[in-house]
Amino acid sequence: MAEEKNSPSAQRVVVDIYGTSYPLKTDNPQHMKQLAAALDKxxxxxxxxxxxxxxxxxxxxxxxxxxxxxxxxxxDYDELVNLLDEK
Structure with missing residues (x-):
């Protein structure tokens, strides 16, 4: 997910999590920053x-x-899918 080295559209992004910077490659830098911010919090x-x-x-x-x-x-999701399959 984070280290998508073989993806031609992968971009470099640096995220900070709990005081440590992590250089990553991702197809979606904004999403990766959001995930990192959520984890940091x-x-x-x-x-x-x-x-x-x-x-x-x-x-x-x-x-x-x-x-x-x-x-x-x-x-919870699996239970909902099973309920829907029963109908």
């Missing part, structure tokens, strides 16, 4: 709720939180 919120300054731990906890949200949304 989530990591800052997470860092206020835990007792660690370890960036890696904050990143992992944030990733787990996002994964939990993803799986809940996917489960």
């Amino acid at each position: 989530r990591m800052k919120v997470m860092s206020r709720g835990v007792r660690t300054f370890d960036e890696r731990k904050i990143a992992v906890l944030t990733a787990l939180e996002i994964a939990e949200e993803y799986y809940k949304l996917k489960k």
Whole structure:
């Protein structure tokens, strides 16, 4: 997704997440910046709720939180698709 080296339309973009800059290639720089900003915000919120300054731990906890949200949304989506298929 971020490192789309083989894509002829890939553009370089630098995003800042939790104080670190990441140079990336993407077909949609604006979207990548939005994703990075959302992740940066989530990591800052997470860092206020835990007792660690370890960036890696904050990143992992944030990733787990996002994964939990993803799986809940996917489960809800699958249930809706099943309901529609039954009709």
